[in-house]
Amino acid sequence: MDTPLLSIRQLTVDFMTETGDFRVVNGLSLDIPRGKTVALVGESGSGKSVTAQAILQILSKKAHISGGSIVFNDAVSNATLDIAALGAESDAMHALRGGRIAMIFQEPMTSLSPLHTIGDQISEALVIHARVSRAEARERTIDALARVGFPDPKRALSTYPFELSGGLRQRAMIAMALITRPALLIADEPTTALDVTTQAQILDLIKELQTETGMSVLLITHDLGVVANVADEVVVMYRGRVMEAGSREDIFRNPQHPYLQALMRAVPRFAMAVDERLTPIREIKSATLANAHAPERIEPKGPILKVENLTKSYTLRSGWFSGKIRTIRAVNDVNLSLPTGTTLGLVGESGCGKTTVSKMIMRAMHPDSGRVLFDNGTGPRDVFELEGAALTEYRRSVQFIFQDPFSSLNPRMTVYEILTEPLRIHDIGTPDERYARATQLLDMVGLDKRSLRRYPHSFSGGQRQRLGIARALALEPRVLLCDEPVSALDVSVQAQVLNLLKDLQSALGLSYLFVSHNLAVVDYIADTIAVMCRGYIVEEAPKTSLFRNPVHPYTQALLAAVPDPDIDRPLDFEKLRADRFSNPSQWPAPFRLLQGEAGVMKEIEPGHKVRLGSQAAEEAA
Amino acid sequence: MIRFLLRRVVTMAVTLLIISALVFFIIKLPPGDFLTNQIAELRAQGETASIAKAEFLIKQYGLDRPAWEQYLVWIGVMPGPNGFSGLLQGDWGWSFEYDKPVTEVVGDALWLTLLVNLAVVIFIHLVSIPIAIYSATRQYSVGDYVATFIGYIGLATPSFLLALILLYYANRWFGVSIGGLYDAQFADQPWTWPKIRSLMSHLVVPTLVIGLGGTAAMIRRMRANLLDELGKQYYVTAKAKGLAPRTALLKYPFRMSLNPFIADIGNLLPHLISGSVLVSLVLSLPTVGPILLSALKSQDQFLAGFILMFVAVLTVIGMLISDLLLAWLDPRIRMGGGR
Numbered sequence: 019m020d021t022p023l024l025s026i027r028q029l030t031v032d033f034m035t036e037t038g039d040f041r042v043v044n045g046l047s048l049d050i051p052r053g054k055t056v057a058l059v060g061e062s063g064s065g066k067s068v069t070a071q072a073i074l075q076i077l078s079k080k081a082h083i084s085g086g087s088i089v090f091n092d093a094v095s096n097a098t099l100d101i102a103a104l105g106a107e108s109d110a111m112h113a114l115r116g117g118r119i120a121m122i123f124q125e126p127m128t129s130l131s132p133l134h135t136i137g138d139q140i141s142e143a144l145v146i147h148a149r150v151s152r153a154e155a156r157e158r159t160i161d162a163l164a165r166v167g168f169p170d171p172k173r174a175l176s177t178y179p180f181e182l183s184g185g186l187r188q189r190a191m192i193a194m195a196l197i198t199r200p201a202l203l204i205a206d207e208p209t210t211a212l213d214v215t216t217q218a219q220i221l222d223l224i225k226e227l228q229t230e231t232g233m234s235v236l237l238i239t240h241d242l243g244v245v246a247n248v249a250d251e252v253v254v255m256y257r258g259r260v261m262e263a264g265s266r267e268d269i270f271r272n273p274q275h276p277y278l279q280a281l282m283r284a285v286p287r288f289a290m291a292v293d294e295r296l297t298p299i300r301e302i303k304s305a306t307l308a309n310a311h312a313p314e315r316i317e318p319k320g321p322i323l324k325v326e327n328l329t330k331s332y333t334l335r336s337g338w339f340s341g342k343i344r345t346i347r348a349v350n351d352v353n354l355s356l357p358t359g360t361t362l363g364l365v366g367e368s369g370c371g372k373t374t375v376s377k378m379i380m381r382a383m384h385p386d387s388g389r390v391l392f393d394n395g396t397g398p399r400d401v402f403e404l405e406g407a408a409l410t411e412y413r414r415s416v417q418f419i420f421q422d423p424f425s426s427l428n429p430r431m432t433v434y435e436i437l438t439e440p441l442r443i444h445d446i447g448t449p450d451e452r453y454a455r456a457t458q459l460l461d462m463v464g465l466d467k468r469s470l471r472r473y474p475h476s477f478s479g480g481q482r483q484r485l486g487i488a489r490a491l492a493l494e495p496r497v498l499l500c501d502e503p504v505s506a507l508d509v510s511v512q513a514q515v516l517n518l519l520k521d522l523q524s525a526l527g528l529s530y531l532f533v534s535h536n537l538a539v540v541d542y543i544a545d546t547i548a549v550m551c552r553g554y555i556v557e558e559a560p561k562t563s564l565f566r567n568p569v570h571p572y573t574q575a576l577l578a579a580v581p582d583p584d585i586d587r588p589l590d591f592e593k594l595r596a597d598r599f600s601n602p603s604q605w606p607a608p609f610r611l612l613q614g615e616a617g618v619m620k621e622i623e624p625g626h627k628v629r630l631g632s633q634a635a636e637e638a639a
Numbered sequence: 640m641i642r643f644l645l646r647r648v649v650t651m652a653v654t655l656l657i658i659s660a661l662v663f664f665i666i667k668l669p670p671g672d673f674l675t676n677q678i679a680e681l682r683a684q685g686e687t688a689s690i691a692k693a694e695f696l697i698k699q700y701g702l703d704r705p706a707w708e709q710y711l712v713w714i715g716v717m718p719g720p721n722g723f724s725g726l727l728q729g730d731w732g733w734s735f736e737y738d739k740p741v742t743e744v745v746g747d748a749l750w751l752t753l754l755v756n757l758a759v760v761i762f763i764h765l766v767s768i769p770i771a772i773y774s775a776t777r778q779y780s781v782g783d784y785v786a787t788f789i790g791y792i793g794l795a796t797p798s799f800l801l802a803l804i805l806l807y808y809a810n811r812w813f814g815v816s817i818g819g820l821y822d823a824q825f826a827d828q829p830w831t832w833p834k835i836r837s838l839m840s841h842l843v844v845p846t847l848v849i850g851l852g853g854t855a856a857m858i859r860r861m862r863a864n865l866l867d868e869l870g871k872q873y874y875v876t877a878k879a880k881g882l883a884p885r886t887a888l889l890k891y892p893f894r895m896s897l898n899p900f901i902a903d904i905g906n907l908l909p910h911l912i913s914g915s916v917l918v919s920l921v922l923s924l925p926t927v928g929p930i931l932l933s934a935l936k937s938q939d940q941f942l943a944g945f946i947l948m949f950v951a952v953l954t955v956i957g958m959l960i961s962d963l964l965l966a967w968l969d970p971r972i973r974m975g976g977g978r
Binding site: 074076107112113114115116117120121123125128129130131132133134135142143146147178180181191194 | 871872873875876877878879880881882883884890891894895968969970971974
């Protein structure tokens with residue numbers, strides 16, 4: 019019984035490239051004990067996903083297993099198989115894949131086919147591996163959906179993935195993987211694309227199902243907070259090799275390898291001192307940035323950007339053939355103010371309206387009512403009334419940094435073209451001056467000027483995000499709107515980009531509106547934080563008082579759901595199980611908001627405001 | 640659903656009305672018409688008897704009235720010399736060139752055209768889909784290169800040239816004439832079993848010739864679409880479930896890659912009619928293509944107008960069919976929409 023379920027020995031996987039073979043996994047050995055969770059940790063490109071694909075033999079065509087063994091000891095069939103020796107399309111491998119070893123993926127939207135119902139896709143996994151009648155398959159699919167927490171499993175059978183939220187999609191993936199009762203579940207970044215609260219629920223679900231079925235889990239992640247909360251054993255990978263392996267206790271209490279220690283230092287934590295700086299594995303060095311200073315201009319007396327009573331609704335049609343129209347209030351009476359040279363963090367789950375707010379500030383979208391005031395030193399003016407030269411000047415002053423560094427850069431433009439395009443649009447400078455500005459910008463974000471002739475695809479995710487930042491800086495803006503700028507990046511690169519943003523702010527006197535769902539990141543970079551839920555700002559405070567004394571139940575739930583890379587501060591799954599905290603009508607009094615009610619913001623200590631239901635507010639007054 | 644269909648039918652009717660106006664006035668754009676040209680010719684030859692008949696026809700069909708009146712009479716919303724008799728009443732007019740009602744001139748040709756084109760569409764899909772799947776799943780293999788090469792040749796060869804070559808060699812090697820859609824002896828015979836058999840055997844060459852270019856283009860597009868879909872995550876999921884590659888391929892990426900082709904059905908129908916004119920001429924196929932060509936050249940206005948309207952109706956119906964099929968196949972379209 020003590021033989022591990024899966025033992026990998028000296029596994030090597032090679033990729034064929036035009037310049038010869040490239041070894042992605044290099045002599046990897048690890049054991050997955052029965053009923054335990056093993057976390058495989060590393061940055062992107064470390065070979066952890068390739069390892070998972072090798073176990074299932076679903077490597078891309080360019081990759082092949084070139085050595086080593088993957089021995090699978092199945093207690094049910096009492097067979098011992100070396101997966102590495104099996105053919106990828108052999109019968110034995112087909113039976114194993116999805117039957118005894120199942121896998122779930124990072125992006126629950128793209129991992130499910132949009133053309134087939136959830137019920138079809140889940141029952142298919144069962145029908146392949148077990149002799150069941152249609153009715154039986156249907157019954158068991160309903161059971162599986164109920165088990166993973168679908169509120170109405172019967173109805174869910176005939177829904178399509180795009181009708182579901184990200185969390186429910188991932189639950190459907192889990193149901194699909196577990197319906198055959200596999201001995202091993204491989205979870206490849208299962209929660210990276212999800213909100214913190216949903217992440218906590220999914221992790222909880224996987225844990226629960228594990229105790230119920232006794233399966234083993236191979237969890238692939240780059241999030242040390244997740245590892246600290248769910249793993250029994252940890253394997254740290256770097257460039258295809260195992261750097262360090264051991265029990266969770268050993269790894270977190272006593273990290274030995276310098277790489278692991280560095281990784282730990284790169285994660286933002288709540289317990290950080292006010293002036294403590296993250297230590298990225300590779301720090302950006304820039305002479306230009308060290309000598310840079312803010313351009314000479316009149317600074318506004320009040321806040322540089324002010325949002326007043328901003329409201330925006332969307333209308334949705336519920337179906338193509340029916341004329342029913344629903345109205346959704348995406349942004350509801352939002353007030354924000356951004357003092358010059360500071361960072362305002364806007365936090366909330368996906369769909370809470372934070373991106374809509376930033377788009378309206380950009381004037382990429384018109385609000386139903388409300389104003390956005392921008393002060394360029396000559397007094398505040400309503401952004402939506404700007405025209406002609408004033409509007410052009412506003413466009414120069416406010417720039418955007420996007421979430422996805424892959425789709426936000428035009429793949430057909432060179433870095434030089436990307437960086438000088440804003441200058442060309444605004445007709446600034448001679449070609450020589452533009453060239454000088456481009457090299458200066460590149461140096462500011464720590465990239466070599468030889469990159470100017472290259473195209474975006476030849477850069478890594480972190481480097482691309484730095485290119486995006488350089489482009490945003492080209493016009494010497496006053497305000498940067500950062501929409502989830504680091505959520506697509508690894509922890510080590512995330513620390514690097516966050517530090518860069520901090521340095522740029524102090525050197526150039528920039529003001530940031532920083533939108534994110536990651537509280538630890540916002541805590542690290544922001545001065546003031548506003549928490550948003552269902553279009554409302556529910557709590558707003560300087561960061562020290564918000565995290566020391568969260569008042570609103572939604573803020574508390576958000577904070578409780580962030581996995582901390584500290585095994586002494588585990589997640590309280592029990593508390594997070596109730597799914598009530600994002601519904602305003604279910605908040606406890608005095609925070610409860612009835613249908614259509616906006617409530618009022620009340621200041622409970624200097625700068626710390628929280629939204630109360632109007633009834634409660636009246637009683638207090 | 641019913642509301643959607645109603646809305647579509649109304650927009651279709653409006654579209655057809657606009658097309659009919661465009662068609663009619665474009666045909667009328669050159670100065671004169673078939674009859675005035677003929678009268679001028681007859682005058683030159685001094686045949687007074689025929690002139691009287693032509694002038695009678697001008698009166699009969701109101702060709703001496705202004706164009707907009709002629710148009711309204713043609714579509715049947717204004718009484719002509721014979722009361723209301725236009726497209727709406729099912730009276731398709733008179734062909735001056737053939738001296739017969741349009742119905743009789745077009746008659747069989749219309750249905751034969753549809754038959755040929757249906758055969759071509761089926762041929763294109765039957766041939767190109769398997770080849771495209773083969774090419775996409777074995778990208779950069781020898782087979783892929785061979786299919787690609789043949790595809791380029793198919794794209795680059797003018798189909799009328801191919802028709803000429805086949806015509807020549809079929810006659811030289813097998814001693815058969817592949818022109819026409821049935822043997823000459825059946826020309827004015829009623830439809831009997833031997834005539835149908837003859838039609839079937841004559842259908843092979845035109846289908847091949849007309850379909851080749853389309854097949855090549857379809858292979859290229861299908862291969863590109865499928866290659867995109869093969870890299871998608873849901874295909875990996877399907878394989879990770881334990882599905883055999885072939886089943887996984889057909890159920891997921893293949894179905895996803897079909898959308899653009901279904902969306903294309905509406906364009907396919909009219910293109911096939913106008914696109915096969917040259918081949919029809921070379922192979923002397925009794926389809927509407929050559930008839931349309933000569934009608935346009937001689938300003939035989941009712942004949943040309945009717946054929947163009949027929950193509951327009953086909954297009955509009957094709958669009959409706961492809962929209963309905965898309966909605967049926969793709970739940971995102973069925974349930975999405977609105978913003």
